[in-house]
């Protein structure tokens with residue numbers, strides 16, 4: 222096959238990990254890291270075990286308890302989800318039998334899978350990492366080639382250290398300009414999905430680049446790449462730079478000494494060539510982005526705070542019209558309602574999208590010295606126990622609890638209804654998570670996705686608002 226000398230970053234990582242091309246048209250890729258969690262990982266391990274296969278190299282496999290485990294302080298193996306502890310116990314015994322490092326319920330490094338793998342330096346720029354979890358694309362933020370797989374693919378990766386994958390096409394999303402103060406990577410990704418649709422990335426590996434991306438912290442890059450799957454992309458990636466090197470340096474499992482320098486030398490080659498050709502290119506002007514909040518039940522049903530819920534009749538395509546009708550009905554909203562006037566019952570700060578220390582700092586900065594509105598329930602769930610400890614060291618927990626929020630232990634918690642805890646039917650939740658599908662936070666619970674700062678401001682106001690509008694309205698009252 223003729224190889225074009227100019228390649229994209231994605232092509233380079235793909236070819237660096239290619240074991241061979243298969244007759245099926247797939248590529249057999251070398252997998253550097255497999256991550257598991259108790260929801261799907263336990264199933265993959267049990268099935269592998271009962272089929273009589275072994276984990277090929279347990280040193281490259283890690284597992285955490287995040288999805289089903291409760292987040293109440295003092296938690297144990299019992300869960301609100303009926304039969305949840307079966308997953309926990311199975312995960313513990315299977316990982317022990319396979320000699321896999323497990324971040325158990327109360328391990329001090331436990332946390333949401335996509336939060337802990339970069340936090341501990343287990344995933345690194347240029348590595349391939351898979352996990353039976355769709356938000357594995359988060360790790361593209363560090364320059365890793367990471368994507369979510371199914372449980373049976375996880376079995377294949379565990380048994381062989383490789384995976385058969387059909388190569389997606391290349392897309393480049395260039396984000397130039399500067400995000401206005403108070404506008405975050407979450408608003409950026411919601412804006413992208415609003416403009417190009419929740420299907421806009423289907424069939425592509427997306428590289429984010431441009432001046433606005435270079436300015437993002439690594440944690441913000443994780444937020445952006447996290448929602449690549451809500452854009453239907455195979456995955457997303459951002460070329461590692463000095464910001465990434467600073468982030469990785471000194472982490473527990475990061476290379477040290479001479480290995481560190483070798484690693485950095487390799488990471489600096491990890492960029493798309495100037496003349497690399499992308500199959501599709503999109504441009505976004507960061508200056509135009511404002512805080513965004515979803516009104517419907519898909520991340521593409523999203524608008525700026527001062528915009529209105531749409532009138533479904535105005536959609537030309539029938540499927541969009543019907544989807545909008547159904548979404549408004551589920552959400553208990555009418556056409557033409559101003560987003561910023563919608564009252565909320567609950568606020569949730571957490572998830573692999575927005576539960577890192579910078580997210581908690583941003584939310585705490587809004588909450589400080591204020592109290593959540595009467596009747597609103599606020600819950601903050603740090604993404605990992607390390608994030609929790611750091612937040613407590615900085616006194617963020619006290620800011621949240623003084624304002625009336627619950628301060629939890631780490632895990633996925635109410636990002637995803639696992640059959641246990643929920644805010645309840647018809648409760649309207651402003652949430653820093655990534656999915657607003659029907660039932661996502663529990664049967665008939667209504668979800669509005671937003672950045673942590675917007676979630677915090679809305680909890681204080683009792684209705685959807687941005688941090689900036691909250692401050693403005695307070696100064697008017699004062």
Ligand SMILES: CC(C)[C@H](C(=O)O)[C@@H](O)C(=O)O
Nearest residue numbers: 260261288353354355356637
């Ligand atoms: C339970 C798990 C497989 C699922 C995923 O794949 O993403 C969950 O993490 C989610 O966010 O919906």
Ligand code: SF4
Nearest residue numbers: 356572573633636637
């Ligand atoms: S925090 Fe939410 S989105 Fe992330 S892995 Fe857990 S359930 Fe999935």
